[in-house]
Amino acid sequence: MEKNKEKEFDVFFSKAIKEVGMESPSLDFTKKLLAKIEVKQVKKTHFVYKPIITKYAWGIIAAVFLVVLGYIVTGDYQSNMSWWSAFNLDLKWHIKLPEISISKTYIYCFIGFTVFLGLQVYLIKQHHSKQFSLR
Amino acid sequence: MSQDQDQNYIKSIIMGDTHTLALLVEKYKHMVFTLAFRMVKNREEAEEVLQDVFIKVYNAVDSYNGDAKFSTWLYKIAYNKSLDYLKKQKRSLDTFSVDDYENMDFAEMENITRNIEEKERKEAIGKILKELSAKDSVLITLYYYEELSLIEIAKVMDLSPNTVKVQLHRSRKRLAKLLKEKLEPEIIQGYGKK
Structure with a gap:
């Protein structure tokens, strides 16, 4: 019974609402909209984001970093090293440079700190990109 | 037929053709405006919503994947933009009950x-x-x-x-x-x- 009523109503109201038709925006709506989009487009092209370090460069940096890290962790690495002896320069006559000795703990801490710093920079950049994006 | 036409429009808009965007706007502006107007109940506000809808369409057209009809995707944007507008104005969306x-x-x-x-x-x-x-x-x-x-x-x-x-x-x-x-x-x- 109610189904029939619904059908009756549907037929009746379909006709009624079509009689009312659609609403129309102002006549120059499309023109105004396109003008606004073009302004936004100009702004966009003025401020195109270009990274200082390209993806390719980041790849090389990451590869070098991983090789060095791999060498430190698994390779034949001396924690007590004398930087200046590597140059084979006889400077002892003129100035006295301190011998630098770096412990493994210090190196691990430094690497950890660097990784987290890099991560933080990335996250902050993402946060600001989202905040100022047009979409 | 209409769907094919919409797909062609979308391809051109993705390439940055604003003239085609104008054609798409002309085709759908009345229906989108009608939906917005019937939701926000005010002409000026509905036109603001209409503008936001087409700017969103222009910016996000490459994310339309063609799963649904373009008109369905467009009406969804219009519906959500109108809802956002009403929420911003803290206006009620509720209905009364009838028995x-x-x-x-x-x-x-x-x-x-x-x-x-x-x-x-x-x-x-x-x-x-x-x-x-x-x-x-x-x-x-x-x-x-x-x-x-x-x-x-x-x-x-x-x-x-x-x-x-x-x-x-x-x-x-x-x-x-x-x-x-x-x-x-x-x-x-x-x-x-x-």
């Missing part, structure tokens, strides 16, 4: 509306659409005017087709109640004139 649907006689209602002049009838229906809640208005417009299926309406409103069916049943009741309230005095007035 006396069983007593209504739609055949009689059709007779009533048939007896009113076309102009008056249009005005009365227009007023009734304005009095419906934002969600009821969209549902009614998409179902009766745009003749979308329950599945398509579900996509626009982000609901399940079953929920749409239930909501449509309730919206129909509220609409019928408003029709009865508004049209009966009109017909009495009409008799008075005669």
Whole structure:
């Protein structure tokens, strides 16, 4: 019974609402909209984001970093090293440079700190990109 | 045919062709404006929503994957933008409940509306659409005017087709109640004139 009523109503109201038709925006709506989009487009092209370090460069940096890290962790690495002896320069006559000795703990801490710093920079950049994006 | 045309428009817009965007705007602006107007109930505000909708379409057109019809995707943006607008204005989206649907006689209602002049009838229906809640208005417009299926309406409103069916049943009741309230005095007035 109610189904029939619904059908009756549907037929009746379909006709009624079509009689009312659609609403129309102002006549120059499309023109105004396109003008606004073009302004936004100009702004966009003025401020195109270009990274200082390209993806390719980041790849090389990451590869070098991983090789060095791999060498430190698994390779034949001396924690007590004398930087200046590597140059084979006889400077002892003129100035006295301190011998630098770096412990493994210090190196691990430094690497950890660097990784987290890099991560933080990335996250902050993402946060600001989202905040100022047009979409 | 229309869908193929929309796909061609979209390809051109992705390439940055604003002339094609103008064609797409011309094609859909009336329907999107109607939806926005029936939700926010104000011409200036509806035009603001309409502008936001097409800017969003232009910016996000490459994310349209063609799963649904372009019009469904567009109406979904329009619906969400209108909802956002109403929420920003802290305006209500709620509807009132109606229980006396069983007593209504739609055949009689059709007779009533048939007896009113076309102009008056249009005005009365227009007023009734304005009095419906934002969600009821969209549902009614998409179902009766745009003749979308329950599945398509579900996509626009982000609901399940079953929920749409239930909501449509309730919206129909509220609409019928408003029709009865508004049209009966009109017909009495009409008799008075005669």
